[in-house]
Each structure stands twice: as C-alpha cells, then as structure tokens.
Amino acid sequence: MDSTLGLLALSPPGWGGTLLIGLWASIQIAVGAFGLGLLIGLGGAYGKIYGGPVLRDCLGVYTTVVRALPELILILLLYFGLTDMVNKLMLALGYGRIQISGVVAGVLVLGVVQGAYATEILRGAILAVPPGQIEAARAMGMPAGKIARRITIPTMLGLALPGLSNLWLIATKDTALLAIVGFNELTLATRQAAGTTKAFFTFFIAAGVIYLAISLLSTWGFARLEAWARRGDPPRVAGAR
Amino acid sequence: MNLAAKSEAKAPQRSHEAIRVEGLHKSFGAHEVLKGVSLSAREGDVVTLIGGSGSGKSTLLRCVNFLETPSSGRIVIGGEEVRCRPDGTPADRRQIERIRQSLGMVFQSFNLWTHKTVLENLIEVPVHVLGLPKDEAVARARKLLARVGLAEKESAYPAFLSGGQQQRAAIARALCMEPRAMLFDEPTSALDPELVGEVLAVIRSLADEGRTMLLVTHEMKFAREVSDHVVYLYNGLIEEEGPPERLFGDPQSARLKQFLKSVS
Ligand SMILES: Nc1ncnc2c1ncn2[C@@H]1O[C@H](COP(=O)(O)OP(=O)(O)O)[C@@H](O)[C@H]1O
Ligand SMILES: [Mg+2]
Numbered sequence: 001m002d003s004t005l006g007l008l009a010l011s012p013p014g015w016g017g018t019l020l021i022g023l024w025a026s027i028q029i030a031v032g033a034f035g036l037g038l039l040i041g042l043g044g045a046y047g048k049i050y051g052g053p054v055l056r057d058c059l060g061v062y063t064t065v066v067r068a069l070p071e072l073i074l075i076l077l078l079y080f081g082l083t084d085m086v087n088k089l090m091l092a093l094g095y096g097r098i099q100i101s102g103v104v105a106g107v108l109v110l111g112v113v114q115g116a117y118a119t120e121i122l123r124g125a126i127l128a129v130p131p132g133q134i135e136a137a138r139a140m141g142m143p144a145g146k147i148a149r150r151i152t153i154p155t156m157l158g159l160a161l162p163g164l165s166n167l168w169l170i171a172t173k174d175t176a177l178l179a180i181v182g183f184n185e186l187t188l189a190t191r192q193a194a195g196t197t198k199a200f201f202t203f204f205i206a207a208g209v210i211y212l213a214i215s216l217l218s219t220w221g222f223a224r225l226e227a228w229a230r231r232g233d234p235p236r237v238a239g240a241r
Numbered sequence: 242m243n244l245a246a247k248s249e250a251k252a253p254q255r256s257h258e259a260i261r262v263e264g265l266h267k268s269f270g271a272h273e274v275l276k277g278v279s280l281s282a283r284e285g286d287v288v289t290l291i292g293g294s295g296s297g298k299s300t301l302l303r304c305v306n307f308l309e310t311p312s313s314g315r316i317v318i319g320g321e322e323v324r325c326r327p328d329g330t331p332a333d334r335r336q337i338e339r340i341r342q343s344l345g346m347v348f349q350s351f352n353l354w355t356h357k358t359v360l361e362n363l364i365e366v367p368v369h370v371l372g373l374p375k376d377e378a379v380a381r382a383r384k385l386l387a388r389v390g391l392a393e394k395e396s397a398y399p400a401f402l403s404g405g406q407q408q409r410a411a412i413a414r415a416l417c418m419e420p421r422a423m424l425f426d427e428p429t430s431a432l433d434p435e436l437v438g439e440v441l442a443v444i445r446s447l448a449d450e451g452r453t454m455l456l457v458t459h460e461m462k463f464a465r466e467v468s469d470h471v472v473y474l475y476n477g478l479i480e481e482e483g484p485p486e487r488l489f490g491d492p493q494s495a496r497l498k499q500f501l502k503s504v505s
Contacts, residue, residue, distance in 0.1 A: 137354075140341060140415075141338040141370060143334075143338060150365070155356055231356065235400070235401065
C-alpha cells in the first residue's frame with residue numbers, strides 16, 4: 001500500500017506529477033478539439049442546409065469519409081499528412097521547416113474528426129427547430145445572422161446537447177489515440193510510468209479512474225446545461241408516455 | 242423608428258396610405274395562387290380579408306411583408322415602395338428588414354420563442370434589433386402586458402400559457418416594436434372556442450384606438466363589427482369588396498352568398 005502511494009506521489013520518485021501533466025495535456029487537447037469541432041460543425045451544418053450544391057457535396061464527402069474511417073487511421077493520416085503539407089508549403093514559400101507543437105497538431109487532427117460528427121448532430125438539431133420560430137423572427141425584421149445567434153441556435157441547443165455530450169466524451173478518450181504519434185498525454189504518460197516501474201496495474205488503474213472521473217463530471221455538467229437549454233420546454237404531464 | 246427620415250428620395254405620400262398592394266401575382270411553381278390583387282389600407286383602417294381555405298389569404302398577407310416574394314406587382318408601405326430586382330426579389334435586404342419592423346405580424350400558431358420568457362419575447366427585437374435601451378423596452382413591454390391582461394405572466398415561458406394567453410402575448414410582442422400597422426393571419430383559428438373571445442377583445446381594442454390593420458379571419462360577426470373595409474378573396478382574385486354592412490348585409494356575387502352561408 002505504501003509503495004503504491006509512493007509510486008503515485010506527485011514529486012519524484014513518484015509518478016503522480018507526470019500523470020497530471022499528461023492529464024492536463026489531454027484536457028487541453030480535448031477542449032480545443034471539441035471547440036474546433038463545434039465551430040466546424042456549426043459552419044458545416046449551416047452549409048449543408050443553406051449552401052449551394054458544390055458546398056453541400058464537399059461537406060457530404062467530408063462527413064462521410066471522416067465518419068467511415070477508423071479514428072486511428074485518420075489520426076495517423078491527418079497528423080503526418082497535415083504536418084507534411086504545412087512543411088511542404090513552408091518550403092515552397094521559401095521558409096524553413098517548422099515544428100508544429102503537439103497540442104496544436106492534436107487539436108487540429110481531433111478537431112477535424114469531431115467537426116464531421118458535430119456537423120451531423122447540429123444539422124439535425126437545426127432542422128428540428130419549428131419553422132414558426134424562425135419565421136416570427138424574420139417577420140419582425142431580424143437580420144439572418146441575429147436569427148441564427150439569438151433564435152435558431154438557442155432553440156436547437158436542447159436537441160443537440162445529448163449528442164454533443166457524447167461527442168465530448170469521445171474527444172476525451174480519443175486524446176489517448178494521440179499516444180501513437182508520440183504525444184505526451186495521459187495515456188502515454190501512464191505507459192511510461194508503468195514501463196519504468198513495472199507497476200502496470202497501479203498506473204493503468206489510476207489512469208482509468210481519472211478517465212472515469214472526467215466522464216462522470218462532464219456528464220453531470222452536460223445534464224445541467226441541457227436542463228438550462230430546455231427551460232422553456234412544456235411541462236411533462238404525469239402519465240404521458 | 243424614423244421611417245420617413247431614413248427612406249431615401251421618395252417622401253411618404255400625403256394620402257396617409259399605410260399599405261398599398263397593386264396587381265399582386267404570386268405563383269408557387271406552376272401553381273398561381275394570387276392572380277392580380279390590389280388593395281389599400283389608409284392609416285387607421287381595418288381591412289379584413291375573408292375567403293375559403295386555399296383562396297390565397299395567407300399568401301397575400303405574407304407578400305405584404307415579403308415572407309413570400311411576390312412574382313409581380315407593387316407593394317408600398319407608408320408611401321415607400323419596396324424596390325425589387327428585375328427577377329422580382331427585393332433589391333435591398335435592409336429595406337425589407339426596416340419595413341418588416343414597421344409591420345407587426347401575428348400568426349395563427351402564435352410562434353412565441355419557446356426559450357424566452359414572455360417579457361424576453363417582447364423586448365427581443367426592440368433591444369437587440371432596434372437598439373432601444375433595455376430599461377425603456379422593459380417599461381414599454383410591461384405596459385403592453387398589462388394591457389393584454391398578462392402582467393403576472395411576464396416571467397413565464399410560453400409553453401406554460403394557454404393558447405389564448407400565448408396569442409395575447411404574441412400581439413403584445415408585435416405591438417412592442419411600435420409598428421405602423423398590424424397583420425393578423427387567422428389569430429383565433431388555433432384556439433379552443435372558449436379562448437377566442439379574450440383574443441378578439443384585444444384586437445377590438447386595437448381597432449378602437451385607430452390602429453391600422455390587415456386582418457384575415459373566419460369570425461364573420463367580429464369582422465362585420467370592426468372592419469372599415471372587407472375583401473372577399475376567391476381563388477386568388479378579389480371576387481367582391483366593400484364596407485362590411487354591404488358585404489355581409491347585401492352580398493352581390495353568388496360565390497360570396499354561398500361562402501357566407503357556409504360559414505354562418
Ligand atoms: N410555400 C408554398 N408552396 C407551395 N404552395 C403553397 C405555399 N404556400 C401556400 N401554397 C398554396 O397556395 C394556396 C393558397 O394558400 P394560402 O394563401 O395559405 O390560403 P389561405 O390562407 O387562404 O387558406 C394553397 O393552395 C396552398 O397550397
Ligand atoms: Mg391561411
């Protein structure tokens with residue numbers, strides 16, 4: 001027991017600090033990728049609904065391909081593909097190679113994956129907004145951008161949040177896949193600690209507990225958010241369904 | 242909302258005409274719904290549209306504030322003509338928005354914003370589109386809510402109100418923009434019969450204070466009482482029009498006679 005606590009101590013020779021640094025990196029990437037995914041998803045959803053045929057086709061290819069391929073392949077493909085492309089571009093423009101930071105690369109790669117799923121979630125939610133809500137805003141002379149921000153998006157939020165909550169959990173777990181490209185997030189930190197000390201069980205249990213805590217906390221947070229977004233929903237009549 | 246100052250070149254005509262529709266045609270694909278309709282409402286007029294289901298009443302009303310784009314014809318609001326491109330679409334999005342702000346529309350299905358309280362529904366456009374200071378908008382909104390008998394409901398979400406209360410709130414929301422005229426599209430058709438009276442009472446009070454309105458309704462007795470002018474629409478054309486006493490008391494066309502018999 002003492003040795004277990006010693007292994008997890010925050011300062012060396014304990015590995016707790018290393019795990020926390022890994023956790024922090026995972027959270028940064030998950031938040032960044034989820035945020036980027038939401039932005040892409042919002043643009044993608046509006047593009048799919050209101051865009052011209054070319055834009056709609058492009059978005060269709062994007063969401064279909066990204067959702068069809070295993071995430072691991074996408075991450076390898078995008079990670080090496082994107083960094084390679086950026087550097088080719090830099091060389092072509094006469095600049096030297098640049099080092100893309102792990103966090104930025106991780107956010108970009110996972111963000112592109114998240115964006116595809118977010119596009120579909122948000123598109124469905126926007127289409128489920130009763131047309132009268134938007135029509136009332138149009139009839140009162142609200143400009144289109146304001147209608148999106150102040151009417152459509154708040155109204156569809158309650159419908160989108162269950163899907164987005166799932167997507168966020170996937171984001172937190174997909175950060176572990178970045179270990180494959182050598183990014184020092186929680187899972188890689190855990191592997192290092194386990195490999196060095198040979199206390200595999202201790203460290204992977206510890207990592208598991210951390211992932212579980214993140215999941216429980218965010219499920220609670222999203223439930224609160226959804227309750228708020230649904231504040232205007234009709235009262236549930238007892239016995240109805 | 243200084244319409245006159247903002248509108249360029251064309252000064253409002255002295256006729257005090259609030260709404261003018263000239264030669265309005267509207268087709269959905271090959272289906273011609275309006276086949277050349279003209280009407281006008283002077284300031285303070287209550288003009289009522291009656292007619293069978295599918296005769297084009299809603300389409301006509303929705304063309305006035307460009308929720309539908311007319312296929313051809315002229316729309317003049319407060320002396321300001323809506324400028325259109327050769328293909329009939331509005332040339333100036335800002336002009337359309339400004340005109341819509343001057344026309345308070347009330348829908349059959351209320352269409353209150355579900356995620357906003359009654360008070361938030363009322364002040365939404367005045368504050369966030371017209372730029373009215375929030376405290377002024379709130380004061381204006383509370384006055385209107387008191388007027389339609391909803392003072393205690395300002396913090397309620399629409400789903401928690403009866404249909405009659407929702408429609409009265411929707412009317413207050415439209416009034417809160419201080420519009421030049423009101424457009425009502427069958428405001429009581431979605432209501433349980435016992436809730437119709439409270440909404441008609443509010444509309445009547447607006448008519449009594451000299452509000453300009455274009456009203457689509459199936460409440461013939463009410464139409465007869467509040468209207469200055471009644472228009473009977475049949476199949477996308479005006480079949481007969483005139484003062485309510487004549488239209489209801491002494492209808493000329495066989496179709497109108499038949500229609501009045503069917504709704505009475
Ligand atoms: N957006 C639309 N697309 C196609 N047809 C429409 C549309 N809106 C209305 N119509 C058709 O136009 C006709 C007139 O409709 P409407 O103006 O709603 O009639 P009313 O309000 O008098 O009942 C109907 O036949 C209806 O089916
Ligand atoms: Mg109608």
